[in-house]
Amino acid sequence: MSILNEISTNLQQGKAKVVKELVQKAIDDGIDVKAILDEGLLAGMSVIGEKFKNNEVYVPDVLIAARAMNAGAELLKPLLASSGVKAIGKVVLGTVKGDLHDIGKNLVRMMMEGKGLEVIDVGIDVSSEKFINTAKETGAQIIACSALLTTTMGEIKHVVEAAKAAGIRDQVTIMIGGAPVTDSFCKQVEADIYTPDAASAADEAARVCKEKCA
Ligand code: B1M
16 A cells, blocks of 8 residues: 555544654655645545545544544645645634534534645634634635524624625625525525535535636
């Protein structure tokens, strides 16, 4: 098995220490850092994402795999920066105002990072102003809102309105999700994309960024 396959396989098994050692070995062997990222770490995370979507693995498996990915990615970060490898796009991600649930949001972040996106995680209880200001400051292509409560999902409408008021509605794609959120709610509040799970959110975000940055 090639070292890149080994990285992918061990990442899927959540073996952070082994992944870190293998990534270091791959770097020492002179393997291209982009290949280590794409064919090792991101390939492994993509398998986990698919399995999670199909209910073949569960939340703890994803969290453990993500920890392994982060362990390897930490070693690559400085090398990627110096070799000029750029993220495929930027996403401002947060849980809406009044809502403190962050487990789903964190999964979305991990899956998005696993697709090579830069995620600016603005946390929980995030006001529409904060979403918009952060998107403006960072030039993000996507604002991604998570809402877990029927009492807070209406906040998404405020984010859409605030994007219009700030004159950036045409520039940002607004993605939404969370247990009570549906596709028809997405249309009702004039957001752009609803996805039911973290892996689909990452797939859609990557697709949007590739289209926008093409
Ligand atoms: Co809360 N809570 N909670 N809670 N809590 C729920 C959501 C609830 C359904 C429980 C219930 O009554 N059965 C209920 C909501 C009812 C409703 O509104 N319909 C509820 C309630 C009522 C409350 C409080 C009001 C309770 C109280 O204080 N009386 C309170 C509210 C606090 C607040 O936010 N202001 C509260 C508090 C809490 C805790 C703090 C104790 C804790 C949160 C801890 C944390 O997140 N750090 C908590 C928890 C853990 C839950 C449950 C048990 C689990 C939520 C979770 O993390 N699920 C939940 C019941 C349940 O779901 N079984 C519940 C796992 C997570 C992976 O799923 O976040 O849905 P989820 O994410 C999914 C998808 O939704 C999607 O991807 C993930 C899967 O891949 N997704 C996106 C999420 N965001 C996305 C964004 C996207 C795309 C997909 O694009 C941008």
